[in-house]
Amino acid sequence: MGYLYTQGAARIVAEPCEYKHRFGGEPIHCIENRSDTEFVLHSLYILDTTDLAVPRVLPGRKWLPLYYPMFNDGAEIAYQVVADDSIVVHRVYGDLFTDLWEDYQWPSNRLPEHRIGVRPLSYDDQKTLVYGFTAAEHLNDDSISKGDKEYLRRCGYPFTQVGGIQRMMQSVPEQTCANVECKNCDYSNQHTVFAVVWNDPVPGFKLWGEYGGYTQIIFQMCPICQTIQVCSRCD
Numbered sequence: 001m002g003y004l005y006t007q008g009a010a011r012i013v014a015e016p017c018e019y020k021h022r023f024g025g026e027p028i029h030c031i032e033n034r035s036d037t038e039f040v041l042h043s044l045y046i047l048d049t050t051d052l053a054v055p056r057v058l059p060g061r062k063w064l065p066l067y068y069p070m071f072n073d074g075a076e077i078a079y080q081v082v083a084d085d086s087i088v089v090h091r092v093y094g095d096l097f098t099d100l101w102e103d104y105q106w107p108s109n110r111l112p113e114h115r116i117g118v119r120p121l122s123y124d125d126q127k128t129l130v131y132g133f134t135a136a137e138h139l140n141d142d143s144i145s146k147g148d149k150e151y152l153r154r155c156g157y158p159f160t161q162v163g164g165i166q167r168m169m170q171s172v173p174e175q176t177c178a179n180v181e182c183k184n185c186d187y188s189n190q191h192t193v194f195a196v197v198w199n200d201p202v203p204g205f206k207l208w209g210e211y212g213g214y215t216q217i218i219f220q221m222c223p224i225c226q227t228i229q230v231c232s233r234c235d
């Protein structure tokens with residue numbers, strides 16, 4: 001599990017709403033690349049923070065962008081949202097256009113675009129989710145009540161979640177801040193997990209193909225400079 005319930009939590013849903021949330025499409029930020037690695041940045045989610053259902057994880061910004069370079073297999077990237085229309089990329093690990101997974105059909109430069117919605121998770125929702133995935137790992141099916149099973153089925157867990165307690169397939173990644181100007185750049189394990197994207201971000205589209213069911217893209221944030229660190233993990 002990743003971290004405490006210290007802020008609002010929400011799940012992404014397929015139903016669009018009046019806010020300009022979206023999955024896929026073009027990145028909306030200009031990129032200043034301070035790393036020495038080339039990459040193609042995929043826009044996973046752009047969340048409109050004027051919607052109060054979006055947890056307040058990035059104060060002072062209109063958009064909460066969840067970006068990741070899908071081609072750089074197993075990549076890690078760190079970017080800082082410095083304005084509503086620009087990001088600075090501080091660090092990228094990963095080789096461009098890897099052929100490690102020969103059978104995998106890599107997505108195109110732009111993921112299919114969908115309007116989406118955001119639904120707040122209540123404290124009880126969070127407890128049900130945490131108990132559900134903990135029981136699935138350590139107990140047996142009978143330990144989950146019928147009502148809880150129905151809730152988990154209805155909300156389609158695992159879904160992309162922002163804020164709250166997240167299921168971690170390989171514990172919380174330890175990161176140092178990639179921003180060399182940040183005093184947190186010498187310390188690890190100080191980065192809060194604020195979002196996790198699973199394999200089925202929108203109906204009918206799988207980020208990692210048929211066998212990526214337990215692959216997650218993990219978004220963490222430096223509490224000092226708000227640099228976002230992103231990596232992928234699987235079971």
Ligand SMILES: [Zn+2]
Pocket residue numbers: 177178179182183184185222223224225226227
């Ligand atoms: Zn930092």
